[in-house]
Amino acid sequence: MLADLLQNTLDGLAAGASYALIAVGFTLIFGVLRRANLSYGPAIMLGSYAAAFAFQNYGLGLIALAGICVFASVLAGAYVERLCFAPHRKGSAIAAMVASFALWMQLEEVAMLVMPKHLYAFPPLNQGGPLDFAGFTVRVEALVMLGAATAVCALVWWILYRTRFGLATRAVIESSRAAELSGISVPRVYIGVFALASAIGGLAGFLISASFEQVTPMLGMWSTLKGLLAMMLGGLGSLPGAVVGALALGLLEAHSQWYLGPQLRDLIAFLLLFVLLAIGPRWMTPSNG
Amino acid sequence: MSALLQIKDLVTAYGKIEALKGVSLDVQEGSITCLLGPNGAGKTTLMMTVAGILKPKAGAIAFAGHEISEQQAHAIVAAGIALVPENRLMFPNMTVVENLQAGAYQRRDREIGADVDKLLVRFPRLKDRAEQNAGTLSGGEQQMLAVARALMSRPKLLLMDEPSLGLAPLVVEEIFRIITELHRDGTTIFLVEQNAHMALKVAGHFYLMEQGKVTFSGDPGSLAEDEVIKRAYLGSAKL
Numbered sequence: 365m366l367a368d369l370l371q372n373t374l375d376g377l378a379a380g381a382s383y384a385l386i387a388v389g390f391t392l393i394f395g396v397l398r399r400a401n402l403s404y405g406p407a408i409m410l411g412s413y414a415a416a417f418a419f420q421n422y423g424l425g426l427i428a429l430a431g432i433c434v435f436a437s438v439l440a441g442a443y444v445e446r447l448c449f450a451p452h453r454k455g456s457a458i459a460a461m462v463a464s465f466a467l468w469m470q471l472e473e474v475a476m477l478v479m480p481k482h483l484y485a486f487p488p489l490n491q492g493g494p495l496d497f498a499g500f501t502v503r504v505e506a507l508v509m510l511g512a513a514t515a516v517c518a519l520v521w522w523i524l525y526r527t528r529f530g531l532a533t534r535a536v537i538e539s540s541r542a543a544e545l546s547g548i549s550v551p552r553v554y555i556g557v558f559a560l561a562s563a564i565g566g567l568a569g570f571l572i573s574a575s576f577e578q579v580t581p582m583l584g585m586w587s588t589l590k591g592l593l594a595m596m597l598g599g600l601g602s603l604p605g606a607v608v609g610a611l612a613l614g615l616l617e618a619h620s621q622w623y624l625g626p627q628l629r630d631l632i633a634f635l636l637l638f639v640l641l642a643i644g645p646r647w648m649t650p651s652n653g
Numbered sequence: 654m655s656a657l658l659q660i661k662d663l664v665t666a667y668g669k670i671e672a673l674k675g676v677s678l679d680v681q682e683g684s685i686t687c688l689l690g691p692n693g694a695g696k697t698t699l700m701m702t703v704a705g706i707l708k709p710k711a712g713a714i715a716f717a718g719h720e721i722s723e724q725q726a727h728a729i730v731a732a733g734i735a736l737v738p739e740n741r742l743m744f745p746n747m748t749v750v751e752n753l754q755a756g757a758y759q760r761r762d763r764e765i766g767a768d769v770d771k772l773l774v775r776f777p778r779l780k781d782r783a784e785q786n787a788g789t790l791s792g793g794e795q796q797m798l799a800v801a802r803a804l805m806s807r808p809k810l811l812l813m814d815e816p817s818l819g820l821a822p823l824v825v826e827e828i829f830r831i832i833t834e835l836h837r838d839g840t841t842i843f844l845v846e847q848n849a850h851m852a853l854k855v856a857g858h859f860y861l862m863e864q865g866k867v868t869f870s871g872d873p874g875s876l877a878e879d880e881v882i883k884r885a886y887l888g889s890a891k892l
Binding site: 528544546547549550 | 704705742746756
């Protein structure tokens with residue numbers, strides 16, 4: 365009984381770590397631009413598809429594939445930024461969001477036209493089996509995911525609090541008007557943040573694809589939903605909140621899958637979101653940081 | 654003296670409503686020039702247009718002989734104009750020192766740290782709170798920080814939009830003491846003020862703006878001063 369609880373908690377944290385990677389990028393964009401980028405997940409998916417393509421046709425190794433995931437995601441992210449967000453900097457947030465929804469459809473179509481099969485193989489991170497700690501099973505992928513999530517959080521903190529670009533980014537988050545008046549080019553900060561978030565997303569996509577050992581077009585929607593859910597659970601726009609929200613989501617899913625069955629797993633997560641939205645809209649007010 | 658800032662027939666509109674209906678004025682190099690006028694006259698719109706936040710529909714803005722009306726706000730800061738905005742616009746969750754560093758964002762030299770230290774000496778009340786978040790400062794301290802942040806870009810022209818707004822009389826005196834000090838050190842100052850009495854004490858030249866147009870200009874101490882002050886507060890329509 366207790367062993368199940370602990371095992372589920374371990375599994376939940378591992379899944380939560382992958383959500384955290386997605387949510388950090390998603391929240392960076394939302395926190396700085398104050399606009400939801402629904403194409404965030406599909407850009408990640410496109411990165412993983414590019415890597416799966418390279419794996420299939422050229423048999424590249426894991427490191428090269430990780431590089432392709434990051435590079436292609438950043439490229440797709442730049443495309444989304446130019447088309448959906450650059451034209452709506454001072455305009456409607458809804459317009460930018462709807463435009464990013466349209467590009468979501470487009471990016472999925474591109475992936476399915478170039479690689480029409482429903483499923484493509486992705487090489488695993490670890491050839492051996494799972495590790496065994498005193499009766500608990502831990503996948504090596506889960507440890508890598510936790511390590512990567514920790515490293516990315518540390519890196520983002522370092523960028524935000526220790527670099528010139530980070531200073532500008534925080535200034536834009538606090539007041540884009542004051543940032544402009546201080547001589548900060550707000551569009552340039554937007555582009556930088558988009559590139560950083562897309563690179564993190566690309567890394568997340570690589571780790572997730574390698575840990576599932578496959579890619580499908582569903583990875584796009586899956587990523588956007590997990591990122592959105594984690595961000596909303598953690599309070600809109602807060603990076604530490606997004607990480608906490610992601611871990612909470614992972615734990616919630618792992619436990620509800622075990623106790624209530626896999627069919628109810630996603631239902632529980634969305635039910636929680638519904639309850640939060642219904643009883644505490646103030647929870648969702650955008651915060652800084 | 655020559656005109657550091659030359660504004661000619663400037664029109665700025667919000668949609669179809671023109672807030673500036675052809676404004677022309679000069680700010681002489683090394684002067685304190687004051688812009689007076691009742692609420693809604695377009696003073697803040699003028700400041701925002703010069704700073705590059707708002708784009709004019711027509712007209713020209715020349716700074717040190719170069720046309721700047723098409724430039725982005727950050728490029729205008731780099732050119733040497735800094736605006737201390739109305740309501741101060743702090744970065745509330747960043748420390749005092751970080752606010753100052755943000756103000757120097759256009760600079761690439763190695764003296765930024767030294768300038769932060771110098772300004773903290775000049776504004777001792779900020780020095781005591783250097784590592785505190787700007788949002789925790791009092792209104793007067795925030796105004797000092799807004800001025801200091803603007804100075805971090807080493808501007809040739811400092812635009813100030815209602816720096817005394819909502820501050821206690823003693824703090825207002827301190828702000829005006831700082832304005833005269835900056836002027837003495839060679840900074841040209843273009844000041845928007847509701848507090849006409851204080852402004853006319855320090856200004857070398859003033860303009861009166863009403864309903865989007867410059868309606869009067871002159872030097873303080875002229876016979877028209879009382880009339881100007883009345884109109885600055887009330888607008889001519891009500892006289």
